[in-house]
Each structure stands twice: as C-alpha cells, then as structure tokens.
Amino acid sequence: MRQLLSSLVETGTRRKLTGKLGTTVKTCAALIAIAVIYTTTVVYIDLFVMTVVFLSAILALLFLMYTAGPNGRLDRPSVMDWLFSVASVVVGIYFFVESGRIAERITLLFPLETPDLVAASVLLALTIEATRRTVGVGLTSVVSVFVLYNLFGHSLPAGLGFREVSYNHFLDIMMFTTDGLFGVPLRVAATYAFLFVLFGTFLSRAGGADFFYNFASSLAGRKVGGPAKISVISSGLYGTMSGSPTSDVVTTGSITIPIMQRLGYSKPLSGSVEVAASTGGSLLPPVMGSAAFIMAEYTGIDYRDIAIAGIVPALLYYLCVYTQIHLRSRKMGLGGLNADEIPKMRTTLSNGGLFIIPLVALSVALILGYSPTYVAAIATLVVLIVSAVKPSTRMSVRDVWDALGETTLRMVAVVAACAAAGLVIGGISMTGLGGKFADLVFLLSGNSTILVLVISAVLAIILGMGMPTPSAFILAAVLVGPTLNSLDFSLMQTNMFILYFAVLSAMTPPVAVAAFAAAAIADAKPLSIAVGAVRLAITAFIVPFAFMYGDGLLLNGSWIDISTACITAGIGVILLSIGIEGFWKDSLTTQARIGFGVSGLLFIFPSTAAIVAGVILFIVSMLMTPHLRFRMKLSS
Known part of the structure; x- marks a missing residue:
C-alpha cells in the first residue's frame, strides 16, 4: 500500500534506456526535433494542429522515459507505461485526423461528439500524469485543484463561486481551443523555447561549454577567489542558453564545485556559489531562458525589448554575486588556481574563440528585430558553420543527430509543465479567478502599493516553488499580473517583476530545486546551500522593487x-x-x-x-x- 501511494504522489525517475528501445527512443526524439525545425522555419502548419501532434509525440516518449514512481523499474517500461505511450499516439492521431472538423466548428455552439469527449478526457488525464512524473506533486496538485474548481466551484460561496460549468463545456474550452491546454505555454515550448534549447545543445556539443569554462578560467582563474569567479562567469554564460537553473547546476557545477572545495571553499559555500550563478543565467540576455519567450508571447511585448530591458538588472545581479565572492575570498584568504591549471587566454581564444560568433549573431539579430524563431535557427546554423572550421570542434553527422535527439529529450519535462500551465491559465480565465485574486491582494495590502508589490513577490516565489521556470512565470503572471497591471506600472515593469521572482523561486528556501541539485554534488545540506545562494544574490530580490519605482534600470x-x-x-x-x-x-x-x-x-x-x-x-x-x-x- 505504501508503494502504491508513493507511486501516486512522488515524482518518477528518468530511465537510462539502452539497446533497441534506447535507440528507438533517441531516433524518435531526433525526428521530432527535425519536424519542429521544419514546421517553424520552412512550412506553416496551423498552430493547433502543430501543438497537438507535438504534445502527443512528447508524451509518448515521456511515458517510456520516466517511471511511474521512485520504485519503478529503470531497465524497461512497464505494461502501464506502454499503454500510456500508445494512448498518447492514438489520441494525437485522432486530433490530427479530426483537426479540419474541429477548426470549422464553433466552440460551445456545436456540441462535441462522443469520440471527442473520450479523446479529450484521455489527453487531459495523460497530461496530468505526465506532469506528476516529471515535475512532481506541486504543479500536479495545482492543476488538479483548478480542474476540480472549474467543475465544482459553482457550489462555493458567492465570493469564490461562479456560474456552473458542465464537463462538456470545460473540455470544449480546455482541449479544443487555444485558451487551455494548447495555449501560450505549449506554443512557446513547441517553437521558440525548443529552438533556443536546440541552439544551446548544438553549441555545447560543438565545444562551446568547454570554451566558456576555459574562457572564465583564463579571465578570472588567477584572481582572488578564482574558482568561484570561474563558476559565476561560466555558469552565467551557459545558463542564458540552457534556461534551467537546475540543468545549469548539474552541468557546470559538476566541474566547478569540486574545484572550489579543493581550494578551501566549504561544502555549503561552493554549492551556494554555483546555485546563485546558475539561477542568474535565466535572467541574463540575450536568451534569458524559456520564461522570457512565454513573457513575450503572453504580453505581446517584442522579445528584443524584453532582452534589452533585462541587461542592467542582470548585470547588477552578477555584480552583487561577484563582489560578495571577492570580499568573502579575501576575508577567508582564498586565492586563485595554480598557474599550470589556468589556460592562456590566447590559447583559449585560438581553440574556441569562434564560438563567440554565434552569440554575437544571435544578439545582433534580436536587436535588428528578427523573430526569435528565425534568430534561434540562424544561430544554430552559425554554430554548425563555425564548428566546422577546426577539426577538433567539427560536428559529424552522428554528432548532429545526437544533438537533435538530446534537444527533444531535454524538452520533455518542460513540455509537460507548459501543458499543465496551460490548463491552469484556462481554468483561471473560465472562472474569473484572476480578478478575485487581485481583490484579495488589495484587501490584504490595504491598497498600499509597496505591500501589493511585497505580497505579489512572495506569491510569485510560492507559486514557482518546485516548478520549471516557464510554469512558475505563467502561473504568477496569470494570478498576480492583474493586480500589478491595475496599478500605475507599465506592462514591461509588471511582467519583468514577476519574471524575476518566478526565476528566483529555484533557489529560494524551503523548496529551492536548484539547491537540491547542487547538494548532491557538494555533499551539503540543501537548505544551507539555498540560504547562502539567496545571500549572494540578495540584489535580485531588491532591484525589481527599484525598477518598479523608476524604470531607468530597464533602459526606459x-x-x-x-x-x-x-x-x-x-x-x-x-x-x-x-x-x-x-x-x-x-x-x-x-x-x-x-x-x-x-x-x-x-x-x-x-x-x-x-x-x-x-x-x-x-x-x-x-x-x-x-x-x-x-x-x-x-x-x-
């Protein structure tokens, strides 16, 4: 019974599939990546159709990749996993075949057919289960509560209740329009976010991640606190591409944390430095992680303007982390690396300096106003071109194929979270909860602007705890956004404010998912790492309030x-x-x-x-x- 309850509540474990099944999964993943590139850059396909097919394909892989719970078999999928995977494919095929009829019908006016209701119900259940396996009970509980609230909220008192919504009505809005499951978060995951993760994967595979580390070592390795400063620079550069603080911690922290500990940094401090540096990567232009793309799509603000507005706050973030590390290292008497451990800058630039070109090309294209989709595709192509200049960085056909598959596999958990976030957005829109939430915040704050900001910041952090950054942002934007938008702030100010605290939830106690990732590497307590990271990045909790009262920091x-x-x-x-x-x-x-x-x-x-x-x-x-x-x- 305990194992059954555990499998229903706890997150699943990712399998390391081998043999024919592993090859098949990687092949399917690479084909999905090719399909995304083709449908976003070459031929136009209706967004509803594209997101339906994309989601069903991702879900099919997800159920083979993740166990149902922590005690599931890691060597092969269970019978239930196969059933869920096949069901994902069947539902996707049904929606694709019926897409013409679905597009022509008028929502709520023409009733759904019985097969529509069955397919939609199955897809809803599969999405919630996929979210539980990959993200955990936090977001899954939020989605489940909103589903129940939509169906039974009419029974609540007047302050929280609303007009009764039938199950058919609920499915019609949630599953057959772009206002629910197939809304902004999933569209972004299937387009902008996917292509920028593709860019980051190709850059890393070609040797860009090694170049960033060597560049940071050449730049700061011999200075006071050299290892920690290397972590700040390399994690920031890598983090702006990965868009995931946890992924960044695992990737760069596996190198930087042991080096810091070897040179005298305590276990908690080494983890805190990496967490603070990695979290800031999701706020650092030009990419800023996938949450910034959702912000652009959700608000209608040009992504270029978001990236430009984010420059100064991000630099202040890293100035704070860098300065504290410098002062702490001087106070503790911690020096830099040995001379023989530091690559010469000339050698570093000679071996990998060409990897600066894709970042420059990406930044210039964004400034010139090209669409994020086009920018990511061009930047990825530039990576392939510059990597071919030197035999040591040249990507073979096999490398390209593996990078395509790796991109899809890295997106699996993000897609599940974005789909779940779409359900929450649809639920809030259907019930008008956003307006009621705003009234509650104003009631608690006594109409004090500073208290409204403080409450909004705390809520954004709480809503984002344990969730991927895109889901954290969109949940906070939908619930907290209406409150801030009703005040005398610009759309850029309010959503940048929300973005900051949604990102910071990754390192804020008590959940602090990035700190848990660092704890496994640093062999320290997650809470100690999280508290230390918040201290190092304290400016990030202050600057958003500053640019709300004067948007000069947003270059306006x-x-x-x-x-x-x-x-x-x-x-x-x-x-x-x-x-x-x-x-x-x-x-x-x-x-x-x-x-x-x-x-x-x-x-x-x-x-x-x-x-x-x-x-x-x-x-x-x-x-x-x-x-x-x-x-x-x-x-x-």
Whole structure:
C-alpha cells in the first residue's frame, strides 16, 4: 500500500534506456526535433494542429522515459507505461485526423461528439500524469485543484463561486481551443523555447561549454577567489542558453564545485556559489531562458525589448554575486588556481574563440528585430558553420543527430509543465479567478502599493516553488499580473517583476530545486546551500522593487535618467555587498556594516534625497572602518 501511494504522489525517475528501445527512443526524439525545425522555419502548419501532434509525440516518449514512481523499474517500461505511450499516439492521431472538423466548428455552439469527449478526457488525464512524473506533486496538485474548481466551484460561496460549468463545456474550452491546454505555454515550448534549447545543445556539443569554462578560467582563474569567479562567469554564460537553473547546476557545477572545495571553499559555500550563478543565467540576455519567450508571447511585448530591458538588472545581479565572492575570498584568504591549471587566454581564444560568433549573431539579430524563431535557427546554423572550421570542434553527422535527439529529450519535462500551465491559465480565465485574486491582494495590502508589490513577490516565489521556470512565470503572471497591471506600472515593469521572482523561486528556501541539485554534488545540506545562494544574490530580490519605482534600470526614459539609475544602482550594489560580507580591506564593525548596507539601499532606490543621505551615510561608515581609523590615528 505504501508503494502504491508513493507511486501516486512522488515524482518518477528518468530511465537510462539502452539497446533497441534506447535507440528507438533517441531516433524518435531526433525526428521530432527535425519536424519542429521544419514546421517553424520552412512550412506553416496551423498552430493547433502543430501543438497537438507535438504534445502527443512528447508524451509518448515521456511515458517510456520516466517511471511511474521512485520504485519503478529503470531497465524497461512497464505494461502501464506502454499503454500510456500508445494512448498518447492514438489520441494525437485522432486530433490530427479530426483537426479540419474541429477548426470549422464553433466552440460551445456545436456540441462535441462522443469520440471527442473520450479523446479529450484521455489527453487531459495523460497530461496530468505526465506532469506528476516529471515535475512532481506541486504543479500536479495545482492543476488538479483548478480542474476540480472549474467543475465544482459553482457550489462555493458567492465570493469564490461562479456560474456552473458542465464537463462538456470545460473540455470544449480546455482541449479544443487555444485558451487551455494548447495555449501560450505549449506554443512557446513547441517553437521558440525548443529552438533556443536546440541552439544551446548544438553549441555545447560543438565545444562551446568547454570554451566558456576555459574562457572564465583564463579571465578570472588567477584572481582572488578564482574558482568561484570561474563558476559565476561560466555558469552565467551557459545558463542564458540552457534556461534551467537546475540543468545549469548539474552541468557546470559538476566541474566547478569540486574545484572550489579543493581550494578551501566549504561544502555549503561552493554549492551556494554555483546555485546563485546558475539561477542568474535565466535572467541574463540575450536568451534569458524559456520564461522570457512565454513573457513575450503572453504580453505581446517584442522579445528584443524584453532582452534589452533585462541587461542592467542582470548585470547588477552578477555584480552583487561577484563582489560578495571577492570580499568573502579575501576575508577567508582564498586565492586563485595554480598557474599550470589556468589556460592562456590566447590559447583559449585560438581553440574556441569562434564560438563567440554565434552569440554575437544571435544578439545582433534580436536587436535588428528578427523573430526569435528565425534568430534561434540562424544561430544554430552559425554554430554548425563555425564548428566546422577546426577539426577538433567539427560536428559529424552522428554528432548532429545526437544533438537533435538530446534537444527533444531535454524538452520533455518542460513540455509537460507548459501543458499543465496551460490548463491552469484556462481554468483561471473560465472562472474569473484572476480578478478575485487581485481583490484579495488589495484587501490584504490595504491598497498600499509597496505591500501589493511585497505580497505579489512572495506569491510569485510560492507559486514557482518546485516548478520549471516557464510554469512558475505563467502561473504568477496569470494570478498576480492583474493586480500589478491595475496599478500605475507599465506592462514591461509588471511582467519583468514577476519574471524575476518566478526565476528566483529555484533557489529560494524551503523548496529551492536548484539547491537540491547542487547538494548532491557538494555533499551539503540543501537548505544551507539555498540560504547562502539567496545571500549572494540578495540584489535580485531588491532591484525589481527599484525598477518598479523608476524604470531607468530597464533602459526606459531619458539618457540622464537611465545613466543616473544605472550608476547609482551599481554603487549601491557594491556598498550593499560590503555591508553583507562585513569586510572591506579589513573586517567591519557591526555599525559600519549596517551603514554600508543602508547606504547601498539608498543608492539603489535613487532620488535626490536618497542619494544625499546615502553619500553622508557612506562617509560616516568609512570613518568607522578599522583600517581608515588606523590611518587617521597615524597621521595625527
């Protein structure tokens, strides 16, 4: 009984399929990738048809790849897994064959036929089960609650209740329109997100990941805190392509964490550095992870504008992490790598410098306004071209085939989460819960803008706990977005605010999925790693509030406003880091730490009065630092 309950609640385990079945799965995965490339760049196919076929194909692979629970067989799928996989294919074929009739019918006016109801019910159940196996009980519970709320919410009191919705009505909206399962999240997963993951996979396979690490080593390896700074640079560069903090931790952390520990970093600190660096990758332009694509599709804001707006906040994020690492390393007396462990910059650029070209091409194409789909496809093609220049990086036909399959397999869990998020969005739209949620937030905040922002930030983090970043963002955007949009903020401000806290949920206790991934490598407690990561990246929890009150940090406004906001925020981040670490050339007194920290906050939230107060407090804090007092005593 315990095993049965465990299999119904806990996440499944990914199998490592071998033999003929493993080859078949990889072949199907590569063919799916080819189909996605073809339908997004060469020929147009109706979005509903494309997403239906895409989802059914992914689900068919998913049930073969993941066990039903933690105790499932890892060597081969069970009979139930095969049944679910076949059912996914059959349902996909049904929707594809009937797509013409489905497209012509008028929703809710023409009743669904019995086969429609059966196919839709099966697909709904398969999607929820796929979400449970890959993402876990968190998102699955949210989806299940919303399904039940849509069907039985009319029985609740007036404040939460709504007009009764029949099961047929529910399925019609959720499964036969683009307002539910086949909505924005799944469309993004099948287009933009898939192609950018393809780009990242090709770049990594060609040797780009090794180049990023060697480049970071050449740049920062010999400096104070060299190993940790290498982690920050390499994880940030890789993370902007992977779009998954957890994936980034596993990929780069397996190299950087052991090196940090070997040179004297504690187990929790080494994990915290990697988690903070990897999480920031999902906020770093030009790619910013798949959540930014969903933001573009959901809001209608051009992705180029989102990437440009994200530049300064992301740089402030990494400035905070880098500064704290530098100060902590000096305080602990931790140096850099040995000279023989650091590749020469000339050698690094000679071996892999060509991999800078795809990133430049991607950035330029986005700035010029090309569609994200086109940009990702071109950038991937550029990777193939530049990798062919040197025999050591040249991708063979086998490498290309494996990269195609790997892309699809990496997207499996993301697709399940995006499909589930679509169900939640549809449920909220059908019931009008977004407006009711906004009323509740205003009631709790007493109409105080700052309290509305704080509550919204906390809710965004809670909604995102244990979920992939795309699902975390879209859930927060649908529930919290209407609240912020009703205030005097731009669409860019509100959704960038939500994006930040949705991403930060990956490292925020108590769930902190990225910290759990790092804990397995660092051999430390996940909670200790998560707390340390939040401390290193504390600016990320502050800057969103700053750009809500002045969007110069989002590069909007006059050049004077933008320059002032960026310069003062940069100074503020450094001062705040000094206050947090309690070190600047020497250990600081408690009073000096508080002074530096508060002055940093005043600089981050710029106004004439705040800057003047910040300067005065900074001078007072300087006078309280031990080494400066010693110098003054000598001079007297």
